Amino acid sequence: MRNKRVLVVGSAEESRGGVAEVIRMMKKMPVWEQYHCFWLGTQIQRNYAWKLWYAVKANVIALFIIWRYDIIHFHSVPDRIDLVIKLPIFLLALLGRKKIIMHIHMGNQLKNHTQNKLFKWCLQRANLIILLAKKWQSLFQEWYADIKTPTTVLYNACEYVSEVPLEEKENIIIMAAYFNDNKAPDLLLKAWQQIGHQFPGWKIYMLGNGEVERFEKMTQSMGLSDSVKFTGYVVGKEKEDYFRKASIYCMCSYEEGFPMSVLEAWANNICVVTTPVGGLPDVLEEGKNALVFNFGNWQELSKKLSFLIENKKNRQKMAKYSRALVYQRFSVRELNNEILQIYQSIQE
Numbered sequence: 001m002r003n004k005r006v007l008v009v010g011s012a013e014e015s016r017g018g019v020a021e022v023i024r025m026m027k028k029m030p031v032w033e034q035y036h037c038f039w040l041g042t043q044i045q046r047n048y049a050w051k052l053w054y055a056v057k058a059n060v061i062a063l064f065i066i067w068r069y070d071i072i073h074f075h076s077v078p079d080r081i082d083l084v085i086k087l088p089i090f091l092l093a094l095l096g097r098k099k100i101i102m103h104i105h106m107g108n109q110l111k112n113h114t115q116n117k118l119f120k121w122c123l124q125r126a127n128l129i130i131l132l133a134k135k136w137q138s139l140f141q142e143w144y145a146d147i148k149t150p151t152t153v154l155y156n157a158c159e160y161v162s163e164v165p166l167e168e169k170e171n172i173i174i175m176a177a178y179f180n181d182n183k184a185p186d187l188l189l190k191a192w193q194q195i196g197h198q199f200p201g202w203k204i205y206m207l208g209n210g211e212v213e214r215f216e217k218m219t220q221s222m223g224l225s226d227s228v229k230f231t232g233y234v235v236g237k238e239k240e241d242y243f244r245k246a247s248i249y250c251m252c253s254y255e256e257g258f259p260m261s262v263l264e265a266w267a268n269n270i271c272v273v274t275t276p277v278g279g280l281p282d283v284l285e286e287g288k289n290a291l292v293f294n295f296g297n298w299q300e301l302s303k304k305l306s307f308l309i310e311n312k313k314n315r316q317k318m319a320k321y322s323r324a325l326v327y328q329r330f331s332v333r334e335l336n337n338e339i340l341q342i343y344q345s346i347q348e
Contacts (some may be wrong), residue, residue, distance in 0.1 A: 004099070004347040005036040005068060009089055010075030012041035012054060019075045019105050021260060025159050030335035035343055038069070042085050055085045056082040062089040063069045066096060068211045071346060073101045074126075078113040083122065089120055089327050105152070107257040107278040110136065114143050123147045127347055130154045132258035135280020152342065155279070157335035158263040158326050164244045166269055166316045171202040173268075173305070174246040176239075177253070178259045179210035184296070186218060191302035192214035193222045199309050202227065205242055207267055209233040243268040247307055254295055262290075263330050266322035270313045283329070290323040 011020040023039055026032055042058040044050055066072070072093040076082055093100050100135055104110070113119050123129060123144065129151045131137050137153050177183040185206060192204060204227060207214070212230050219228045234242065249265035249272045256278030265272050274280060274291040284290050291308065293300040309317050326332075 004343065006071045006073055006343060007062075007066060008037050008039045008075065008291070009042060009058075009086060010039070012044040013052045017078075020122045022113035022156060022158075023075060024103075024159060025332055025335065026167075026339065028159075029338045029339070031336050031343065032342070034230050035071075037073075038065070040065075042089070043082065051269060058085075059088045062092055065301060066092045066098070069098065071099045071343060073103060076122075077104065077106050078110065078116050078119040079234075080116070080118065081096070081117050083116075085245050087118070087122075088215045089123075093128055094125060098125040098127075101128045101130060101342070101346065102126040104136075104148075105132065105257050107132060107136055108255040110140060111143055114171075120121060120144070120147065120333040128152060130342070131281070132156065133282045135279050135282055135343070148282045153328060154338055154342070156260050157262060157330050158260065158267040159332055164269065165229075166319055169246045169269065169315075169319075171199075171309075172188055172242075172246040173202065173204045173248040173250055175250045175252070176207040176242075176244055176264075177202070177205065178208055179212055179215055182254050183210070184254060185215050187203075187214070187252040187298040187301055188250050188298065189218055189222055189224060189228065190298040191305060192224060192227045192228065194299070194302045196224065196227055196307050198306070199226075201220070202309060203238075204228045207239065210224075218242065243270065246270050247319075248305065250301070251275065252279065252307070255285070256280070263326060266319075266330075269319040269323050271308050271318045272322065273301065273308065276345050287317065287318070289325055298331045329334060 006021060009022050040058055040062060042055055044054040056248060074086060124147055126149050128163050129149050131151055131153055133139055134153050137151050138257040140151060175185060175188055179185050180327060209232060216230050219225055243264060249270045251259060253275060258279040262272055262274060262280065274292060275289055275295050276292050284292055286292055291304040
């Protein structure tokens with residue numbers, strides 16, 4: 001039996017964020033050629049006129065090319081705008097009796113969309129739903145008990161791995177995020193205000209955009225400007241350099257799907273301090289690949305940071321273990337094999 005052809009529908013190629021990163025990785029995998037995949041970008045991160053033009057263009061293109069494909073792989077979130085933009089393509093897929101995959105890039109937030117009629121309508125008519133972690137698979141069955149579409153789990157993967165020896169790591173803590181209340185950078189600032197004076201050789205770099213000015217003012221009011229720096233949004237080699245040098249990665253989020261930044265930290269020999277957010281509890285091992293603190297508890301975070309800063313051997317041991325875990329479970333090779341299995345199963 002010949003392999004089916006797959007139309008992958010998601011963010012524009014130049015977009016930032018988890019969905020675009022996952023699709024970019026897919027393009028480099030053997031499965032992309034094996035299933036003659038084509039990436040149809042539906043959304044772009046520009047002004048509203050550009051967004052509208054890009055969405056209309058994608059739907060017009062779909063009208064002419066969708067008939068060549070057997071499987072339509074939607075990378076989506078249950079946001080109404082995202083669903084409306086993709087709806088014409090979804091309807092064309094139904095009309096053409098295509099196999100439909102709904103790949104949901106969201107975690108905790110799924111609970112907020114149980115009354116989203118358009119989202120549930122799409123889920124009910126899909127052939128397969130992909131979720132980001134086993135945790136979300138079990139909760140999905142509870143929250144969406146009326147959806148009978150089969151579900152499976154596909155973890156995110158990490159594309160690049162640092163070769164910097166552990167001995168060359170610097171006294172740097174990093175957080176990479178779109179800074180807002182959900183990402184809670186204020187927790188790291190509060191923790192550092194309590195313990196930072198004990199570790200004068202250490203620096204914190206906040207990588208990302210968002211409400212940067214707000215949190216910079218908070219940093220200044222706390223007297224932390226000498227040790228905490230906001231870099232703005234960084235990509236490519238600049239981002240890789242921060243990850244290569246850092247010794248500790250901090251995540252304070254309340255809601256995530258399966259955060260790729262944690263995978264990137266592990267792949268780069270970085271110890272992780274995190275909340276039990278998103279799908280991470282599937283794989284977190286306290287003291288082995290992370291130190292975990294409760295949501296909103298900056299006092300607990302300060303203790304975890306102090307422990308890692310004061311215990312270099314523990315940092316190196318955790319970093320080594322975490323890096324091996326990425327190779328074993330979250331490599332591009334593993335993601336390729338799992339996507340291949342999904343496509344093989346749905347074409348039968």
